[in-house]
Amino acid sequence: MTVHSPPGLATDRDLRRYDDIRDLLPDVDNPTPLVRLSRSDVGRLDLYLKLEWLNPFGSIKDRAAAYMLDALADAGQLDGKEIVEASSGNTAIALAALAALSGSRLTVTIPDGVPEEKKVLLRMLGAEVWETPDDLCPVDNPRDGAIALARSLAASEGGSRYVMTNQYESRHNVRAHYETTGPEIWRQTDGQIRYFLAGFGTCGTITGVGRYLKERDPTIEVVAIEPQPGHRLPGLKSFAEAKEPGILDRSVVDHVVRVDDEPAYATTKRLFREEGLIVGPSTGAIVHAAARFAVDRSGIAVGVSPDGGHKYTSYFAELLGDEGLPAF
Amino acid sequence: MTQPATDVEITETLDCRGLLCPLPVYKAGVVLSRLASGDVLKLITTDPGALEDIPALARQRGDTLIATEQADGTQTFWLQKGGAA
Numbered sequence: 156m157t158v159h160s161p162p163g164l165a166t167d168r169d170l171r172r173y174d175d176i177r178d179l180l181p182d183v184d185n186p187t188p189l190v191r192l193s194r195s196d197v198g199r200l201d202l203y204l205k206l207e208w209l210n211p212f213g214s215i216k217d218r219a220a221a222y223m224l225d226a227l228a229d230a231g232q233l234d235g236k237e238i239v240e241a242s243s244g245n246t247a248i249a250l251a252a253l254a255a256l257s258g259s260r261l262t263v264t265i266p267d268g269v270p271e272e273k274k275v276l277l278r279m280l281g282a283e284v285w286e287t288p289d290d291l292c293p294v295d296n297p298r299d300g301a302i303a304l305a306r307s308l309a310a311s312e313g314g315s316r317y318v319m320t321n322q323y324e325s326r327h328n329v330r331a332h333y334e335t336t337g338p339e340i341w342r343q344t345d346g347q348i349r350y351f352l353a354g355f356g357t358c359g360t361i362t363g364v365g366r367y368l369k370e371r372d373p374t375i376e377v378v379a380i381e382p383q384p385g386h387r388l389p390g391l392k393s394f395a396e397a398k399e400p401g402i403l404d405r406s407v408v409d410h411v412v413r414v415d416d417e418p419a420y421a422t423t424k425r426l427f428r429e430e431g432l433i434v435g436p437s438t439g440a441i442v443h444a445a446a447r448f449a450v451d452r453s454g455i456a457v458g459v460s461p462d463g464g465h466k467y468t469s470y471f472a473e474l475l476g477d478e479g480l481p482a483f
Numbered sequence: 484m485t486q487p488a489t490d491v492e493i494t495e496t497l498d499c500r501g502l503l504c505p506l507p508v509y510k511a512g513v514v515l516s517r518l519a520s521g522d523v524l525k526l527i528t529t530d531p532g533a534l535e536d537i538p539a540l541a542r543q544r545g546d547t548l549i550a551t552e553q554a555d556g557t558q559t560f561w562l563q564k565g566g567a568a
Contacts, residue, residue: 291505291512300505307506 177256179211180221186339189457194429195442198449200350200456204438205340208463212249215336215461216242216322219359220249222331223320224257232318237262239317241287241305243389244273245462246322246357251280262308262317264301269389272466299397322357323400332363340364340457341371349454352378352441354391355411358403360459365407376409380444387416387470390437390461412444419443420474427464435462436470488550488561494522500557504532508540511562515546520565523549528558537562 166174168185181187187210189203207215227233237260240250247263254261261282265274266289277284291300302323309319322328340348351368353361365377382388384396392400416436423439426432438460445458464471497514499507507528514524526537534551537560541548549561 285509287509291509303505304509307503311502311506313501 176211177221177253180217181210181339182335183338183342186343189340189343190432192426192430192442195425195446197442197446197456198451199453200445200449201454202442202445202449202456202458203344204432204434204442204458204460205336205343206432206460208434208460210249212252213462213466214245214249215360215459216245217249218331218335219322219325219328219357220246220253220320222327223322223325224250224253226325226327227318227320228257233257233259236318237316238320239264239305239308240320240322241265241299241301242322244269244277244466245390246320247277247282248273248280250320251277251282255281264304264308266301268387270467270469272469273389276466302398322359324402325359326402328357328359329363329366329402329404332360333367334363336360336459337364337367341368344455344457346371347455348372348375348457350376350378350448350452350456352380352445352448352456352458354380354382354388354437354441354459354461355394355403356390356392356437356461358400360461362402362404362407366404369407377407378410378412378444378448379408380441381411381413382419382440383413383415388414388419388436388440389467390435391440410448412448414440414444422446423464424471424474432460433464434460435464435467437461488523491523491549491561491563493525493561494518496525496527498527499533500527500529502528502530504530504536507533508536511537511540511560512544515544515562515564518564522564524560524562524564526560526562528560529556531558533558533560 163174166178173179188206190206192202210217238254239262240247241264243266251261263277263282264285264287267286274284287301287304289300305319309317351364361379368375382391382393384393419436419440422443423436426434441458497510499510511526538548541562547563549563552559
């Protein structure tokens with residue numbers, strides 16, 4: 156939809172004045188903030204979180220979504236087609252916002268169990284949401300029903316109706332982090348980063364950032380956080396139950412730390428209360444993993460905070476039970 | 484069960500020709516979920532994978548596959564919501 160409006164003021168990042176919401180998308184000159192955890196016990200690590208929820212559409216996935224859509228548009232593959240993607244919410248939200256801005260339609264296949272908040276946000280953005288059980292395929296029963304469904308949508312009708320951005324296989328997902336997140340972290344830490352921590356998910360972040368940082372300094376150690384099978388940490392993947400994405404480059408991963416839901420959520424609550432950080436549960440998982448990893452290590456570590464906590468209030472309500480309600 | 488169900492009252496028909504699995508499984512599951520017990524869904528597919536997937540779907544959901552027909556590259560399934568009467 157094009158609306159004719161008088162010419163506005165030009166984008167000026169120093170003034171934080173933007174002509175278009177897309178001008179907020181991050182790059183090395185417009186990085187997301189890096190904030191030190193000053194009240195958390197992470198041993199002798201100096202742990203910084205990269206607050207990806209301060210991206211314009213609310214998560215780290217803004218980066219990959221913009222890169223993947225730009226690549227499809229440049230290749231002429233978006234013309235007249237609807238976009239389909241499998242997503243636990245954040246990629247879809249970014250895609251939905253960007254698609255809405257460019258007048259495209261988005262269908263999202265979303266695993267069941269994703270918080271209602273995300274599904275409502277997607278529908279608010281005009282996306283069609285297909286909630287999909289992980290065990291959708293009753294015969295071979297892979298644990299990635301949403302991905303299988305998105306693929307079948309893209310391949311059906313001779314591929315004429317839908318195009319899949321395919322974050323699990325897209326090199327543009329990796330490229331987004333190699334060209335933006337990685338250089339931002341390198342610059343924001345004056346090249347002093349020793350450890351980088353991110354979750355296993357689509358693996359665009361860990362592969363793209365890990366590759367960039369190791370090219371700058373091969374002694375930087377990359378730590379992947381992996382949840383347990385059956386976990387409730389949206390955005391993260393356990394490769395004991397989900398297929399490993401084609402874009403994961405294991406050669407840039409030095410350590411894998413496995414986390415349980417309970418300490419991840421407990422850490423999330425602590426980050427709210429002790430650090431004033433309104434984060435999603437995957438951030439809690441990453442900080443909990445950092446605390447375990449910190450034993451006998453020191454130096455600057457950067458962990459990704461993929462998204463904020465507002466989209467998980469229904470999960471947090473369950474976590475809290477009666478806590479914080481009047482006791483009389 | 485390779486004969487058409489000619490004497491069954493069909494509640495709803497779902498045409499999934501041209502759609503690849505698991506799309507017909509998904510769509511059939513959505514429709515069956517909103518049908519009432521005893522209602523019959525006639526499902527038409529062209530992906531041969533449906534011959535395995537749809538019976539498995541019926542077992543998984545506790546529905547009844549009344550009949551299956553194969554002809555001219557299409558498969559037609561008659562699915563009754565719920566267990567056999």
